[in-house]
Amino acid sequence: MGEASPSHPLLELTRARVLEFVREREAVFWVFVFPVLLALALGVAFRVRPVEKLRVGVVGDEGGQVTAALRAAADLEVVLLPDGEAEQQRRAGKLDLTVLCQRGEGGEGGVRLRLDPTRPESRTARLAVREALGGSTPTLVPILAEERVTAPGSRYIDFLVPGLVGLNLMGSGMWGIGFSVVVARTRKLLKRLAATPMRRSHYLLSFALSRLAFLVLEVAAVVGFGWVVFGVGVEGPLAVLALVCLVGALCFAGLGLLVAARPRSIEAVSGWMNLVMLPMWLLSGTFFSYERFPAVTHGAIRALPLTALNDALRAVMNRGVGLTATLPQLAVLGLWGIASFVVAVRIFRWQ
Amino acid sequence: MKRFGEVTAVAHLDLEVQRGECFALLGPNGAGKTTTVEILEGLQRQDAGSAELLGHRWGEGHDLELRQRIGVQLQDTQLGERLTVFETVRLFRSFYARGREVNETIALVGLTEKRHARVGKLSGGQKQRLALACALVAQPEILFLDEPTTGLDPQARLQIWGLVERFRSEGGTVLLTTHYMEEAARLADRVAIMDHGRIIALDTPAHLVASLGAEQIVEFEAAGPLPLERLAALPGVRAATRRNGTSTLEVAAIGEALPALLAELQRFGVGIQSLRTHQPTLEDVFIRLTGRALRDG
Numbered sequence: 001m002g003e004a005s006p007s008h009p010l011l012e013l014t015r016a017r018v019l020e021f022v023r024e025r026e027a028v029f030w031v032f033v034f035p036v037l038l039a040l041a042l043g044v045a046f047r048v049r050p051v052e053k054l055r056v057g058v059v060g061d062e063g064g065q066v067t068a069a070l071r072a073a074a075d076l077e078v079v080l081l082p083d084g085e086a087e088q089q090r091r092a093g094k095l096d097l098t099v100l101c102q103r104g105e106g107g108e109g110g111v112r113l114r115l116d117p118t119r120p121e122s123r124t125a126r127l128a129v130r131e132a133l134g135g136s137t138p139t140l141v142p143i144l145a146e147e148r149v150t151a152p153g154s155r156y157i158d159f160l161v162p163g164l165v166g167l168n169l170m171g172s173g174m175w176g177i178g179f180s181v182v183v184a185r186t187r188k189l190l191k192r193l194a195a196t197p198m199r200r201s202h203y204l205l206s207f208a209l210s211r212l213a214f215l216v217l218e219v220a221a222v223v224g225f226g227w228v229v230f231g232v233g234v235e236g237p238l239a240v241l242a243l244v245c246l247v248g249a250l251c252f253a254g255l256g257l258l259v260a261a262r263p264r265s266i267e268a269v270s271g272w273m274n275l276v277m278l279p280m281w282l283l284s285g286t287f288f289s290y291e292r293f294p295a296v297t298h299g300a301i302r303a304l305p306l307t308a309l310n311d312a313l314r315a316v317m318n319r320g321v322g323l324t325a326t327l328p329q330l331a332v333l334g335l336w337g338i339a340s341f342v343v344a345v346r347i348f349r350w351q
Numbered sequence: 352m353k354r355f356g357e358v359t360a361v362a363h364l365d366l367e368v369q370r371g372e373c374f375a376l377l378g379p380n381g382a383g384k385t386t387t388v389e390i391l392e393g394l395q396r397q398d399a400g401s402a403e404l405l406g407h408r409w410g411e412g413h414d415l416e417l418r419q420r421i422g423v424q425l426q427d428t429q430l431g432e433r434l435t436v437f438e439t440v441r442l443f444r445s446f447y448a449r450g451r452e453v454n455e456t457i458a459l460v461g462l463t464e465k466r467h468a469r470v471g472k473l474s475g476g477q478k479q480r481l482a483l484a485c486a487l488v489a490q491p492e493i494l495f496l497d498e499p500t501t502g503l504d505p506q507a508r509l510q511i512w513g514l515v516e517r518f519r520s521e522g523g524t525v526l527l528t529t530h531y532m533e534e535a536a537r538l539a540d541r542v543a544i545m546d547h548g549r550i551i552a553l554d555t556p557a558h559l560v561a562s563l564g565a566e567q568i569v570e571f572e573a574a575g576p577l578p579l580e581r582l583a584a585l586p587g588v589r590a591a592t593r594r595n596g597t598s599t600l601e602v603a604a605i606g607e608a609l610p611a612l613l614a615e616l617q618r619f620g621v622g623i624q625s626l627r628t629h630q631p632t633l634e635d636v637f638i639r640l641t642g643r644a645l646r647d648g
Binding site: 007008009011012013015016019020023024184187188189191192194195196197198351 | 392393394415418419421423425427428429430431433434438441442443445446447448469485489
């Protein structure tokens with residue numbers, strides 16, 4: 001068990017951080033369990049329709065033959081809509097599939113199906129529609145073509161899960177670091193460490209490094225849950241998702257250190273934490289899109305670190321973009337992170 | 352000198368601690384002991400005057416070297432409760448380029464059996480020995496101890512004293528603050544008595560006690576008042592004081608003073624409720640110098 005030579009102080013400080021965190025059961029709950037429960041509650045609450053009924057829009061069915069065939073299928077809810085309206089509803093996730101009727105050249109008619117194959121409901125609807133229209137012999141209505149329109153992120157849960165990942169990275173970074181620093185200060189542990197030859201930047205860096213140790217688990221808990229329970233996939237490369245999470249976590253580690261740099265009591269640091277985080281809870285598009293705020297505010301909202309993180313996460317998870325498309329958000333996060341770390345080191349109160 | 356706003360915590364302090372010496376700052380709470388050691392530890396900056404440690408001053412480019420060479424135990428530092436004893440000492444060991452092996456240090460302070468216990472589960476005395484381990488793991492030349500045994504039971508206090516004596520026997524220098532006169536008398540080669548930010552006496556414990564010129568201290572409580580001048584004028588008595596109804600006589604010759612005191616009490620018809628005599632201590636020196644007891648604060 002004994003070690004002859006001492007290991008690097010940064011390693012030891014980080015190890016101490018990680019052990020202290022893991023041994024604090026409440027913190028583990030708030031970081032890992034709470035966001036999953038939140039996703040479950042919101043995901044269930046905002047389910048637009050029951051799972052069993054698949055909503056299919058029918059456009060231009062003059063003879064009524066298609067509508068009648070579809071209505072015969074038990075698990076389909078059929079609505080007749082003009083083309084524009086149907087497309088709008090499909091994009092909004094209110095329709096799982098659109099059936100576009102065409103009068104054929106030689107008297108024989110047919111339909112085109114328009115759907116988003118990345119949505120599980122749409123794939124189910126496709127099967128149901130195909131069966132209703134052509135499953136029995138003879139074929140009632142020929143299916144001429146299938147238009148695959150990929151519009152991922154159309155469900156609320158698709159929008160929500162990346163937001164929760166971002167929110168969780170912010171919360172665990174800020175609270176996790178802010179509280180440990182201020183507790184160490186009130187217990188005079190910071191002063192005791194300041195009396196050793198420990199490099200002060202090592203102490204602060206150990207917080208950032210210990211955050212990385214939990215990052216994988218933290219993100220995997222929420223993303224994995226969203227995938228298994230609600231079928232929220234990651235459309236883009238996992239490596240880019242990992243990079244976005246990494247930069248986001250480091251950014252909030254820096255902000256957490258900055259907020260905790262001066263306060264002498266838990267009450268004071270809690271107040272500052274809320275002051276910093278509450279605006280981002282509301283503005284940064286975690287639970288609803290910030291597009292709902294007036295357009296003039298969008299620039300400022302996008303400059304907030306949580307907005308940048310949420311936007312980048314949604315781009316990767318929902319829209320499947322690559323690294324290049326997330327560079328502006330990564331830059332915003334990087335700037336916040338570096339600036340707050342540098343200021344935190346300067347103004348840090350050791351006793 | 353060090354000021355905190357309007358309050359001057361320490362003023363006109365002039366002292367020198369020799370290598371290999373154990374030097375104690377003795378005084379009540381608020382006397383400026385902690386401020387003095389923290390200036391020497393480089394944790395506070397003095398407003399005026401200078402402090403030199405191992406040939407260097409703080410803030411002149413040798414801070415890291417100085418920190419490598421000193422071991423510090425602060426007043427009421429609470430180490431992380433969720434780490435174990437071993438993890439805590441290992442963490443502190445990693446800060447020092449040279450130092451003692453972790454398990455050896457834990458054995459030194461007698462915590463081997465508690466090696467894997469969480470800090471939060473330790474008793475007060477064990478926590479204090481762990482704090483000492485965090486200082487000793489650096490194998491320091493100077494050990495700073497700020498009230499190392501405050502709040503500990505007598506047995507835990509003896510264990511800490513044993514550790515300090517062992518460190519000294521290996522050639523270490525100790526600067527200690529305490530408000531226990533037994534602690535200063537037992538551990539220190541020299542004692543500076545502090546009150547209100549000043550040193551009011553500085554000498555070896557034996558010389559300080561001898562400066563009273565008293566062979567014995569007589570304390571008694573009487574049913575009625577006796578004029579202090581009469582008591583001080585009794586044969587064999589050097590000085591008389593009274594606090595909270597207890598009269599204290601510094602007695603040069605107990606054989607003369609005691610019969611004379613009893614005769615005086617009888618003459619005034621005052622009954623005696625209690626009477627004690629003891630060898631003079633640093634406590635009596637402090638009372639003589641300040642008119643207060645150390646524990647009165």
